[in-house]
Amino acid sequence: MAYMPREPEMRRSPEFELIAAIRGRLAAGGSSAQVIGIGDDAAVTVPRGATVTSIDALVEGVHFQRRWSPPAAIGHKALAAALSDLAAMGARAGEAYVWLGRPEDLDREQVLELCDGISACARQAGVAVLGGDLTAAPALALCVTVVGHAARPSDLIGRDGAAAGEVICLTGELGGAAAGLIALQRPEPAAALPEAERQALIERQLWPRPRLAEGAALARSGATAMLDISDGLGADAEQLAAASAVGIEIETARVPLASGVERVAETLVGRDAFELALGGEDYELLCALPRERLQAAVAALSELGCPLTEVGAVGAGRGARLRLPSGAEAAPLGHDHLARGR
Amino acid sequence: MAYMPREPEMRRSPEFELIAAIRGRLAAGGSSAQVIGIGDDAAVTVPRGATVTSIDALVEGVHFQRRWSPPAAIGHKALAAALSDLAAMGARAGEAYVWLGRPEDLDREQVLELCDGISACARQAGVAVLGGDLTAAPALALCVTVVGHAARPSDLIGRDGAAAGEVICLTGELGGAAAGLIALQRPEPAAALPEAERQALIERQLWPRPRLAEGAALARSGATAMLDISDGLGADAEQLAAASAVGIEIETARVPLASGVERVAETLVGRDAFELALGGEDYELLCALPRERLQAAVAALSELGCPLTEVGAVGAGRGARLRLPSGAEAAPLGHDHLARGR
Numbered sequence: 001m002a003y004m005p006r007e008p009e010m011r012r013s014p015e016f017e018l019i020a021a022i023r024g025r026l027a028a029g030g031s032s033a034q035v036i037g038i039g040d041d042a043a044v045t046v047p048r049g050a051t052v053t054s055i056d057a058l059v060e061g062v063h064f065q066r067r068w069s070p071p072a073a074i075g076h077k078a079l080a081a082a083l084s085d086l087a088a089m090g091a092r093a094g095e096a097y098v099w100l101g102r103p104e105d106l107d108r109e110q111v112l113e114l115c116d117g118i119s120a121c122a123r124q125a126g127v128a129v130l131g132g133d134l135t136a137a138p139a140l141a142l143c144v145t146v147v148g149h150a151a152r153p154s155d156l157i158g159r160d161g162a163a164a165g166e167v168i169c170l171t172g173e174l175g176g177a178a179a180g181l182i183a184l185q186r187p188e189p190a191a192a193l194p195e196a197e198r199q200a201l202i203e204r205q206l207w208p209r210p211r212l213a214e215g216a217a218l219a220r221s222g223a224t225a226m227l228d229i230s231d232g233l234g235a236d237a238e239q240l241a242a243a244s245a246v247g248i249e250i251e252t253a254r255v256p257l258a259s260g261v262e263r264v265a266e267t268l269v270g271r272d273a274f275e276l277a278l279g280g281e282d283y284e285l286l287c288a289l290p291r292e293r294l295q296a297a298v299a300a301l302s303e304l305g306c307p308l309t310e311v312g313a314v315g316a317g318r319g320a321r322l323r324l325p326s327g328a329e330a331a332p333l334g335h336d337h338l339a340r341g342r
Numbered sequence: 343m344a345y346m347p348r349e350p351e352m353r354r355s356p357e358f359e360l361i362a363a364i365r366g367r368l369a370a371g372g373s374s375a376q377v378i379g380i381g382d383d384a385a386v387t388v389p390r391g392a393t394v395t396s397i398d399a400l401v402e403g404v405h406f407q408r409r410w411s412p413p414a415a416i417g418h419k420a421l422a423a424a425l426s427d428l429a430a431m432g433a434r435a436g437e438a439y440v441w442l443g444r445p446e447d448l449d450r451e452q453v454l455e456l457c458d459g460i461s462a463c464a465r466q467a468g469v470a471v472l473g474g475d476l477t478a479a480p481a482l483a484l485c486v487t488v489v490g491h492a493a494r495p496s497d498l499i500g501r502d503g504a505a506a507g508e509v510i511c512l513t514g515e516l517g518g519a520a521a522g523l524i525a526l527q528r529p530e531p532a533a534a535l536p537e538a539e540r541q542a543l544i545e546r547q548l549w550p551r552p553r554l555a556e557g558a559a560l561a562r563s564g565a566t567a568m569l570d571i572s573d574g575l576g577a578d579a580e581q582l583a584a585a586s587a588v589g590i591e592i593e594t595a596r597v598p599l600a601s602g603v604e605r606v607a608e609t610l611v612g613r614d615a616f617e618l619a620l621g622g623e624d625y626e627l628l629c630a631l632p633r634e635r636l637q638a639a640v641a642a643l644s645e646l647g648c649p650l651t652e653v654g655a656v657g658a659g660r661g662a663r664l665r666l667p668s669g670a671e672a673a674p675l676g677h678d679h680l681a682r683g684r
Contacts, residue, residue: 042396042427042488044495047389054384055439055473055487062478085384097397099485131397136404143441143485145397146384153386 018108019134025115026098026122026129043130045095045147052091052148052156056082060103060140068184071110073206075117078142081230083125083210084283088228090157090219091148093212096122096129098144101137114142125212157215161224162244162288168312169294171214171285171301174233175265176258178279180205182268189268197260204258208283214306218287221297226287232280234330237312237320240286247317248288253325254311258282278322288314360450361476367457368440368464368471385472387437387489394433394490394498398424402445402482410526413452415548417459420484423572425467425552426625430570432499432561433490435554438464438471440486443479456484467554499557501585503566504630510590510654511636513556513627513643516575517607518600520621522547524610531610539602546600550625556648560629563639568629574622576672579654579662582628589659590630595667596653600624620664630656 058064058078066074079096086093098118102111115132122129127146150156162168180201183190190198211228218226225244229236233255241248252274265273289297294310301308312323322330400406400420408416421438428435440460444453457474464471469488492498504510522543525532532540553570560568567586571578575597583590594616607615631639636652643650654665664672 042394042431042433042490044392044394044431044498046392046495050386050388051393052384052386053437053439053473053487053489055441055475055485057441057443057475057477057485059443059477059479061480089384089386091384095395097395097487099397099399101399101401101483131395133397133399135399135401137401137481137483138403139480141443141479141483143397143399145395145439145487147395148384153388156386 018111019132021112022100022115022132022134025112026119026132043095043097045130047094047149049149049151050153050156052086052089052150053145054082054085055143055145056085057141057143066140069206071113072117072120074140074142075114076121076207078144079118079121079127079146080208080210081283082144082146083121083127083212084208084228084230086146086148087210087212087215088157088226088285089148090155090215090223090226091150092216093125093127093146094149095147096127096144097131098129098142099133099135101135101139101141103137103140106140125210155219157219157223157226157287159225159227159240159243162240162246162248162314163224164246164314164316165291166224166288166314167291167294167310168237168248168250168314169287169289169297170255170309170311171211171306172282173256173258173307174229174277174282174284175261175273175279176201176204177208177281178276179258179261179264182264186268192267193260193263197263201258201260201264204282208281210283211285211306213304214301215285217300217304218285218297221289221300222293223287223289223297226285229282229284229286230280232278233286234278234320234322235280236286240288241318241320244288244314245318247315248312248320249315249323250312250320251323252330254309256307256309360453361474363454364442364457364474364476367454368461368474385437385439387472389436389491391491391493392495392498394428394431394492395487396424396427397485397487398427399483399485408482411548413455414459414462416482416484417456418463418549420486421460421463421469421488422550422552423625424486424488425463425469425554426550426570426572428488428490429552429554429557430499430568430627431490432497432557432565432568433492434558435467435469435488436491437489438469438486439473440471440484441475441477443477443481443483445479445482448482467552497561499561499565499568499629501567501569501582504582504586504588504590504656505566506588506656506658507633508566508630508656509633509636509652510579510592510656511629511631511639512597512651512653513553513648514624515598515600515649516571516619516624516626517603517615517621518543518546519550519623520618521600521603521606524606528610534609535602535605539605543600543602543606546624550623552625553627553648555646556643557627559642559646560627560639563631563642564635565629565631565639568627571624571626571628572622574620575628576620576662576664577622578628582630583660583662586630587660589657590654590662591657591665592654592662593665594672596651598649598651
């Protein structure tokens with residue numbers, strides 16, 4: 001009876017059964033907002049205090065390749081990357097809403113594996129996935145909106161509060177995600193790496209962990225400006241400097257590198273290890289702190305098992321500079337080089 | 343200096359300048375939450391009462407074609423479709439967060455036109471666009487998360503409250519969006535239609551208006567269950583019946599058709615006009631109401647310039663039935679037919 005005046009490729013049928021299965025897989029998890037119920041058109045919550053909301057997407061061929069990233073890792077990373085923005089505000093993670101663009105060659109089992117990856121990340125972070133939507137798409141794509149919470153807006157850390165005289169600090173280590181990608185792209189030479197090291201680097205690329213507890217601790221420790229390293233240290237430091245209208249100088253020799261990054265840089269691509277640290281995707285946090293708060297912040301993060309390293313200083317100038325051991329300056333923005341490299 | 347160990351197609355450079363321009367275009371609009379500020383990682387609001395959140399996406403080749411949909415209409419429709427879910431809860435629209443997947447052949451001017459379409463829809467609906475993100479993508483795609491508000495969770499209307507004995511009502515008219523699509527797909531025969539009628543049908547397809555004021559009025563008027571007609575009358579009535587665990591019978595002869603739908607059905611595709619009414623995308627609201635509340639609800643919607651029509655009843659059975667004038671039953675689910683038609 002029903003006649004659909006669509007071209008064959010238009011208005012794919014909603015797959016109610018699969019959507020129900022997806023919702024079932026995603027339903028596990030916690031929430032820091034009082035969740036009243038999952039409506040069918042939309043989810044209802046009663047948040048208290050301030051909420052923080054961010055939208056982020058992963059697209060096949062742009063951010064990942066299915067040939068080296070299993071479905072669960074893609075789902076996990078999509079949520080982890082979105083949550084990293086909440087970590088960078090010092091917020092408590094609360095809820096997530098996920099759209100999945102499904103290509104024809106992604107079968108039902110893979111869709112559900114992908115949802116399991118989202119769900120595992122949500123459980124780790126104490127996040128409730130309250131909404132899911134599914135659409136046909138020419139390539140696999142995920143768009144994730146995350147909502148975080150804080151008692152007061154003033155508890156949240158923007159990018160614009162850094163002041164001259166403060167120190168610039170970095171959580172964890174850089175370069176692991178970039179080195180892991182190289183290991184995935186070049187499996188034959190990468191097989192010569194020590195196995196535990198190779199696995200750890202690949203895990204940094206495929207299964208990043210958002211620094212939620214660390215971001216909250218830095219907010220409590222007096223961070224004046226904070227963001228996550230997603231586009232690359234240089235590009236992100238430039239963003240922080242621009243938002244705060246300050247100059248930031250980072251000493252590249254002080255930037256901690258993940259274990260194995262030097263070996264990958266040297267043996268697999270014949271480049272300087274620090275170049276991999278500029279690659280982004282490490283989802284570490286970069287923040288400005290008053291010098292007198294540094295010691296307490298380092299202690300607070302140490303309790304979480306996370307190193308916090310002073311890598312530079314805020315000055316009176318404008319923009320970000322990366323100072324090499326030679327005293328020379330490296331270009332701060334990875335993305336210009338990226339564009340040229342294509 | 344920066345070395346990116348990516349394959350050429352991986353990790354496209356973030357285009358900071360274009361992102362800034364997009365944010366500028368999207369910044370207009372209002373909000374019903376108290377917005378403290380737009381953080382760089384995420385947006386901060388202090389909502390009061392209950393919030394309602396929904397995620398929705400439009401994908402090129404699945405939901406629209408660029409050859410007949412100008413960029414501004416695509417942006418407008420992406421937000422309008424998402425807001426329709428808030429309308430169906432009876433919520434006040436508040437904030438929106440937009441991700442744009444940009445194919446290589448969508449130039450800067452088209453991106454900004456698309457943002458202008460989003461912005462125009464946001465202004466009409468009193469919505470603040472607080473977050474925008476841009477990624478390279480193989481096809482044009484938009485994912486929109488919308489947040490609505492209500493004083494109390496109990497002010498919001500789910501899909502699960504319909505009870506036997508209630509009436510089923512529909513806002514506005516159906517079939518216009520489907521007829522408009524036919525007119526776009528077949529411009530030569532469509533040129534023979536009366537011009538005003540043709541334009542109005544195309545507008546229903548390209549520039550849908552979410553029924554926000556009507557949804558809120560229906561919530562106040564005692565609607566017990568409500569959803570928007572996005573997948574098609576039959577499929578959506580089936581959803582309402584399933585969520586409420588009731589039977590719904592709709593008399594097809596009572597469903598109001600948009601002006602021109604009969605002419606398009608007869609002259610352009612040689613089908614029954616009612617078949618177009620099952621096509622979905624009209625973004626009208628379907629709700630259940632206690633019979634004694636019907637008259638007041640009709641009066642409330644009339645003040646908004648919107649007809650409210652009794653099209654059926656809630657019974658004790660299960661599932662949705664579409665009763666034809668002959669007494670025969672039409673299949674309720676458009677999507678099975680759709681699947682067969684492909």
